[in-house]
Amino acid sequence: MLELPDGAYLWVKALHIISVIAWMAALLYLPRLFVYHCDAEAGGELSETLKIMERRLLRAIMTPAMIASFLFGGLLLVSLDVGVWGEGAWEEGWLHAKLVFVAGLAVMHMMMARWRREFAEDRNMRPQKFYRFANEAPTLLMIGIVIFAVVRPF
Template structure:
């Protein structure tokens, strides 16, 4: 068995799960904000859905993404490419995307806590407008990595 390919496959699967959750959570926030008045029964349902999505899918998927990604970096650095690949433009682009996605993840987690307290930190329009940010970041990252931009 080729362990590197297995590791890469597991990394891709965890990224897909992380991205799916981060694309869905802002959409839930939009629906929650516009259709569920604070304190209503529907408000309570949305809070459960949002909390479960973050805790059961998004957070574990992010952790696995980091574990598999760091393992790939280690294998690439020690056995395949040498550590110099970390300074290549394509890898720096990917690392910048990871920083952005991690920050966005933190922002969504913070917004969920505010919503759970009955606050409405943003409008439904804001959540719809920012809903695709993780996907845009993913497009840039995937193209940078698959084309090895700047190598």
């Protein structure tokens, strides 16, 4: 669909991987902050500090990194069947599986943004255990995505 100039495809792929690493770092760290936040007394110094850390992590890193991941990933996507593999890239099963798992990461992102708002308003009702489990979901999705993208088992 879109023909990137010679060599640009690999640069876009490098930028894609860089932004994905930043997105993942934030998706793994934010629920850890929620775990600590559960123990902090509402209105206390720790709770107020965690609110600032959570807001900055979401706004300065997590959301921009997600947008960059989609932007560069999307650019790779629309140039797939012109460049590296020729026609037929869209028939590959791994690509569809990867995109489903990426949608899962985006859902996790939105859920975390909602939980952050609840903490910011001292409205969290969930136990610490919940956020420990929530921490595992992005890890499992990421493992699946990397295996689909690199090993391409189907």
